[in-house]
Structures are given as structure tokens and as C-alpha cells.
Amino acid sequence: MTFSTTETLISPTNKLLSQHLFTRRSIIPNRNDVLWRIKRGIVRTLTWNEDGTSITLGYWGLGDIVGYPLSKVTPYQIECLTSVEATIIPPHLWHEDIKALLYHIQQAEELLSILHRKPTSLKLWQFLVWLGEKFGRDLEHGRLIDLNITHQDISEVLNTTRVTVTRLLQKFEEEGKILRHKRSIVLNLPTKFTRIEYKN
Amino acid sequence: MTFSTTETLISPTNKLLSQHLFTRRSIIPNRNDVLWRIKRGIVRTLTWNEDGTSITLGYWGLGDIVGYPLSKVTPYQIECLTSVEATIIPPHLWHEDIKALLYHIQQAEELLSILHRKPTSLKLWQFLVWLGEKFGRDLEHGRLIDLNITHQDISEVLNTTRVTVTRLLQKFEEEGKILRHKRSIVLNLPTKFTRIEYKN
Numbered sequence: 361m362t363f364s365t366t367e368t369l370i371s372p373t374n375k376l377l378s379q380h381l382f383t384r385r386s387i388i389p390n391r392n393d394v395l396w397r398i399k400r401g402i403v404r405t406l407t408w409n410e411d412g413t414s415i416t417l418g419y420w421g422l423g424d425i426v427g428y429p430l431s432k433v434t435p436y437q438i439e440c441l442t443s444v445e446a447t448i449i450p451p452h453l454w455h456e457d458i459k460a461l462l463y464h465i466q467q468a469e470e471l472l473s474i475l476h477r478k479p480t481s482l483k484l485w486q487f488l489v490w491l492g493e494k495f496g497r498d499l500e501h502g503r504l505i506d507l508n509i510t511h512q513d514i515s516e517v518l519n520t521t522r523v524t525v526t527r528l529l530q531k532f533e534e535e536g537k538i539l540r541h542k543r544s545i546v547l548n549l550p551t552k553f554t555r556i557e558y559k560n
Numbered sequence: 561m562t563f564s565t566t567e568t569l570i571s572p573t574n575k576l577l578s579q580h581l582f583t584r585r586s587i588i589p590n591r592n593d594v595l596w597r598i599k600r601g602i603v604r605t606l607t608w609n610e611d612g613t614s615i616t617l618g619y620w621g622l623g624d625i626v627g628y629p630l631s632k633v634t635p636y637q638i639e640c641l642t643s644v645e646a647t648i649i650p651p652h653l654w655h656e657d658i659k660a661l662l663y664h665i666q667q668a669e670e671l672l673s674i675l676h677r678k679p680t681s682l683k684l685w686q687f688l689v690w691l692g693e694k695f696g697r698d699l700e701h702g703r704l705i706d707l708n709i710t711h712q713d714i715s716e717v718l719n720t721t722r723v724t725v726t727r728l729l730q731k732f733e734e735e736g737k738i739l740r741h742k743r744s745i746v747l748n749l750p751t752k753f754t755r756i757e758y759k760n
């Protein structure tokens with residue numbers, strides 16, 4: 361069983377929602393009639409090629425909705441990249457979550473457009489910027505991406521090889537575009553603070 | 561102006577819906593607050609790379625919902641591949657269309673997973689099967705795709721070159737996998753009728 365624990369809580373709208381806790385790298389159970397709302401942590405949705413290669417369909421975090429009803433792709437899996445808290449949204453409440461559904465579509469299309477970028481170095485850079493915007497936080501000298509994401513993970517999003525990701529990240533580091541510490545990446549972008557300074 | 565004509569009609573639920581007609585290759589106007597429901601014909605949604613290369617985000621037909629609110633991708637365009645009839649869905653009615661929104665997500669993810677297939681010949685074949693399932697019709701000896709789709713159009717979905725698409729389609733024809741007549745393609749698949757026969 362992948363649940364660490366299950367709690368029942370009262371949502372702000374006074375509906376009883378079942379809160380589930382999952383540990384890192386565990387799989388959120390697939391059910392045909394269930395959407396999950398992420399309350400904390402990060403998951404990826406994925407499928408596989410015939411040869412067993414993982415294909416990442418998306419990265420999702422706070423407020424995002426995931427679940428088999430959003431996908432016709434088989435197999436379909438929701439994997440926790442961090443420890444995760446999620447609540448089940450039963451079908452009769454889906455219509456209350458139009459915004460989250462729209463946001464899901466927007467992100468899927470954004471990722472699709474990043475996948476089309478060429479050369480691969482641009483594709484990787486735009487993916488890192490996207491990750492940074494979605495999951496990162498500003499430091500004094502850039503944007504921190506601290507997802508414990510591996511080069512293999514990145515290659516499975518970008519339809520390239522682990523070796524290429526490793527080589528390009530090394531190149532970015534040599535060029536001063538990124539700093540790395542273990543699996544954390546800091547994008548050498550002007551921070552919001554710096555950007556405001558530029559405006560004045 | 562891209563509209564051919566505009567009519568007002570009464571929907572089955574007695575709501576006044578504005579019906580718009582568009583000619584082939586015309587652009588459906590983008591508005592931040594408007595979703596379009598396709599009532600007849602086929603459109604593609606697309607964006608561009610920095611170098612001006614088109615990136616196709618999806619192909620959409622009868623019952624599908626498209627529109628800028630579904631995408632954060634800029635630029636964003638809805639292009640008619642055939643003549644098209646579409647109605648505007650105003651924001652206060654979006655929650656009635658959960659099924660169409662889910663279907664939009666499902667298709668986006670399906671296309672994303674096709675994009676990851678390797679080699680390119682498999683990617684192209686799976687895209688043709690997907691097009692056939694969505695837009696085709698059964699003939700005695702296969703599934704007809706009659707979308708007036710060019711090799712360039714296909715290359716813009718699959719993130720490959722027009723030359724590669726042309727070469728692979730030629731190979732498929734030589735191998736007897738497809739038949740071609742002008743821009744129509746017949747996939748040499750067992751038809752539904754034939755498949756039922758196989759089962760017995």
C-alpha cells in the first residue's frame with residue numbers, strides 16, 4: 361500500500377474531503393472515477409513506450425488536478441517526486457474546478473510547445489525556466505529548482521537521452537547559466553527584485 | 561474579417577447561441593474570454609517557434625472545445641483546416657462542458673505521448689492511426705483520412721521535417737501500409753467489420 365496515512369478533514373467549503381499522504385517515489389492509486397488535487401508536494405504523470413521507456417506527461421504541484429479521467433493514455437501512472445498530500449475530488453464536484461482543469465490544459469500545451477523547441481539546448485533551457493517558474497523560488501542570485509530531479513527524469517520529459525541532458529547541463533554550468541549543488545539547480549536569471557530595480 | 565456569416569440559433573437547451581461559419585484556412589478570432597465549440601469541420605491550434613516554425617498543439621473536430629483560455633502559449637492561433645461551424649461558449653456556461661474539457665486534456669496527452677515515440681516512422685504511423693480514429697471513416701479496405709492535410713502540416717505536429725514525412729509516407733505506401741490519392745490517405749487496417757470477423 362502506498363498511503364502513509366489517511367485523514368479526513370473539513371474543507372473551507374465544509375465538504376468532507378479525504379486527505380491522503382504519500383511518501384516520495386510512491387504511486388498514487390489510479391481509479392477511473394477519481395481526480396486528485398495536490399495540496400502539497402510534486403508529482404509527475406507518466407506513461408511508457410512499447411520498449412519500456414518512460415514518457416513524462418507532466419509535472420504537477422500545489423492546486424493542480426491529476427488523475428486517470430484526464431488521460432486516455434494507457435498505461436498511466438502518478439508518481440510522487442516528493443512527499444505529497446492530496447485529496448480526492450469525486451465526480452459530482454468536478455464542475456467546481458473549472459479553473460484547475462483549464463490550468464491543467466494550459467500547462468500540458470505549454471510543455472508540448474517546449475518539446476518542439478530546437479536545438480535540444482534551447483528545449484532544455486526553456487524546460488528549466490518553466491520548472492523554475494512553476495516550482496522554484498527566488499534566491500539572491502537566481503531561481504532555485506530543488507526538486508531532486510535526475511538527469512534521467514529530465515530526459516523522459518524532453519524526449520532526449522540522459523547523456524545529452526548531462527552534457528548540456530555541464531555546458532550551461534561552464535557558461536555560467538546555472539549553478540548546481542547535488543540535484544539542485546540555480547538558474548542564473550535576474551530575480552524579481554533585480555528586475556524591479558532594472559525598471560527604475 | 562474571417563467570418564463568412566453569423567447566425568443566431570436556439571440550442572437544444574434553449575440557450576441562444578451564436579453560430580459562426582468560417583472558410584477553409586481562415587483564422588478563428590482569439591478572445592481571452594471565449595471558448596469555441598466545433599459543430600462541423602476541423603481546426604488545428606498552433607503556436608510558433610522564435611524562428612517562425614509552426615508548432616501544432618492539436619487537431620480538433622465535432623464537439624471539441626478550443627480557445628485561448630485553454631492555452632497559456634503565446635502566440636496562439638486557431639486555424640480552420642476545412643470549412644467550420646462553431647459556437648461561442650461564454651464563461652458562465654463553461655462548467656456545463658466538463659466532459660469536453662476532460663476530452664481536450666485526454667487528447668492533448670495522447671498527442672504528447674505520440675510525440676515521444678521512436679523511431680520517427682513509428683511516431684508517424686501512430687499519428688496516422690490517431691487521425692484515422694478521430695477523423696477518419698471506414699472503407700471496405702481500410703480507414704480513410706480525408707483532411708486535405710499536407711506533409712508540412714504533419715511535420716509541424718510531429719516535430720520533424722517535411723522531407724522526412726514525405727520519405728516515410730512513400731515507404732509506408734511501398735510496404736502496402738497505406739494507399740494515397742492526392743492528399744487522402746487510406747490506412748490499411750482491418751476495418752471494424754473485419755475485426756469482428758476475426759473474432760468469430
